[in-house]
Amino acid sequence: MKPYADIPAMLDSMEHARAETARHLATVERQIIARAERLTVTSQAKSQQSRHRRSNSMWTRTDERIFQENLAAIRFARRGETEALSRKLARQAGAIAAFRIRQRVNSPEREDA
8 A cells, every 4th residue: 555645745746747649649640740841832832843932832622632542641640649539548547546535535626728
């Protein structure tokens, strides 16, 4: 049995690990979106190479369709990583909830509520 003084430290450690996993998942999602956008802009530049002008940089419906296709393809390619991180987040949330119940620790009050 752990001393009572260690319980807040253990809970803090678990919550910190969960927050780190959530940040990692958000980073992966940002990387996916950025890559899809770069691929779209690159294909857009290649198709407009002969009439390249800075003023002609509007995002068209075709560009949006290409972006969404690129996004879907990259998400599919990295689905193993994102699904693993999502499962890890769910396990960590469950472990934190179980720890709170087992140690009779209340959930923290939300200050932004």
